[in-house]
Amino acid sequence: MRLGIRLLESKEDVDFAVGLTVEEGWNYTAKEIGLMLELDPEGSFIYEDGKERLGFVTAVTYSRTGVIGHLIVTETARRRKIGDALVREAVEYMRGKGAESMMLYATAEGSKLYERHGFTPRDEVLCVHLKLEKGRLRRKPAACKPITSKDLDEIVSIDRELFEDDRSRLLKAIYGRSSKSAFKIDRGNGIEGYIFARPDHVGHDLGPWACLSGSPDDAEDLFTTALSTIGEGILYTGTFAGNAEAERIFRTLPIARSWIIPMMIQGKSRYGSAADRVFAIAAFELG
Numbered sequence: 001m002r003l004g005i006r007l008l009e010s011k012e013d014v015d016f017a018v019g020l021t022v023e024e025g026w027n028y029t030a031k032e033i034g035l036m037l038e039l040d041p042e043g044s045f046i047y048e049d050g051k052e053r054l055g056f057v058t059a060v061t062y063s064r065t066g067v068i069g070h071l072i073v074t075e076t077a078r079r080r081k082i083g084d085a086l087v088r089e090a091v092e093y094m095r096g097k098g099a100e101s102m103m104l105y106a107t108a109e110g111s112k113l114y115e116r117h118g119f120t121p122r123d124e125v126l127c128v129h130l131k132l133e134k135g136r137l138r139r140k141p142a143a144c145k146p147i148t149s150k151d152l153d154e155i156v157s158i159d160r161e162l163f164e165d166d167r168s169r170l171l172k173a174i175y176g177r178s179s180k181s182a183f184k185i186d187r188g189n190g191i192e193g194y195i196f197a198r199p200d201h202v203g204h205d206l207g208p209w210a211c212l213s214g215s216p217d218d219a220e221d222l223f224t225t226a227l228s229t230i231g232e233g234i235l236y237t238g239t240f241a242g243n244a245e246a247e248r249i250f251r252t253l254p255i256a257r258s259w260i261i262p263m264m265i266q267g268k269s270r271y272g273s274a275a276d277r278v279f280a281i282a283a284f285e286l287g
Contacts (some may be wrong), residue, residue, distance in 0.1 A: 002246060003125045004048055004082075004085070005045050005047055006046055006048060007042060007044070007046070007153045008045055008058070009037070012147075013046050016036065016046070016053045016056065017033050017046075017056045017070065017072075018030050019210065021072065023075075023250060024072055028285075029200060031200075033070075036286075039169055039173065040277070042093070044059060045058065045086055045090065046221060047077075047082050054073060055072060055083065055086055057070065057086035057089065057090045058070045058071075059090040059094055060170075060285075060286065060287075061082060061094050061099055062166055062167050064098060064100045064164050065100075065103065065163075065164075065165040065270060065287065066093075066094025066097065066103070067285070068090055068103075068104040068286025069284070071083060071090075071110060072234060073086075083110075083113050084117070087113065091117055093101070100268050101164075101165070101270055102266040103267060104263075104264050105262070105263055105264075105284040106132060106264050107261065108261075111262060114201070114264050118266045120264060120266070121264050122236065122262075122264065122269055123256065123262070123275065124241040124242075124260050125240060125241060125281065126241045126246075127237075127258065127259050128235075128237055128238065128239070128250050128258045129256040129257040129258070130235040130237070130250060130253040130254065130255060130256065131254040132203060132231065132232050132233050132253070133252060133253075141183050144184070144221050145152070145183065145186065146180070146184075147175065147184050147194060149179075150167075152175060153195075153281075154190065154191050155191060155194055156171055156172075158194070158212065159171060159210070162271065162278055163269075163274075163287070164271065167282070170282060173194075174196050174198060175196065176180040177198050180197065180229055181229045182197070182226075183195050183225045183226055185221065185222065188272075192213040192218060193208055193211040193212055193218050193219065193222050194209070195208075195209040195210075195222040195276045196208055196209070196226075197226045197229070197230055198233075199230070200236070203232075203233030203234035204230050204233065204234075204235050205237070205283055206223075206235055206236070206237035207237055207238070207281050207283060208280060208281060209223070209226075209237075209278075209279040209280035210279060211276055213219065216248075219245055219246070219279055222279075233251075234256060238273070239279055239280050239281070240277070241260055242275055245279070246272070249279070270287070
């Protein structure tokens with residue numbers, strides 16, 4: 001480890017990281033940071049000057065892919081190359097784990113920093129905050145059935161084709177956190193679509209959500225079925241900006257906020273030509 005950089009691992013480290021996300025308006029929780037540490041206990045780092053924490057970065061690796069999730073430096077410590085040092089640490093860690101592709105979803109402020117470390121924009125993602133209101137979207141289309149633990153291997157196989165890597169640990173972790181909001185479409189010839197939703201501190205996260213059948217009705221049925229299991233609040237999700245059907249479905253709910261961010265990659269691409277079948281990514285910090 002470089003001077004000043006160590007593993008992010010203690011409860012106090014997590015509390016520091018959560019506090020910085022709140023200051024930035026990202027509002028992550030200890031539970032969400034904890035999921036990243038569960039998936040990759042050695043992938044996240046703190047920058048510390050003496051006994052004062054000044055910044056952190058989180059990363060998770062799958063089989064051949066690394067994802068940088070969060071990078072924040074305290075406001076008083078910026079312009080000291082701390083962000084560069086943390087990105088360098090995360091990149092070298094992921095490369096050491098065998099990653100041939102490293103990806104992230106960048107803020108406007110962070111894009112130039114990531115470009116210095118070899119990341120280039122490959123696609124655009126539409127970020128959406130949707131308002132969930134009582135009494136809306138409560139129908140349950142007959143085509144959608146709950147995902148069971150026996151379905152996970154097939155879903156992992158589909159996700160491997162779409163994402164171009166094995167994210168079995170991630171999908172099983174998401175399912176374990178909120179199985180009641182996970183649904184599939186299977187007409188007897190294999191799974192044609194699936195969706196996962198899970199609660200957070202102010203609402204719900206939606207994703208991954210995929211539809212292989214090519215039917216807009218199937219995609220919308222998955223969406224409304226998942227929403228039928230959750231309550232009020234804000235729904236956080238993101239889709240590739242070229243997926244017009246996903247955008248149309250989002251507009252069936254009041255939109256609290258939406259914006260575009262780049263998906264940046266170093267090395268081999270991920271998702272390839274799957275953007276029209278991927279209606280929501282897993283999460284910005286998870287790939």
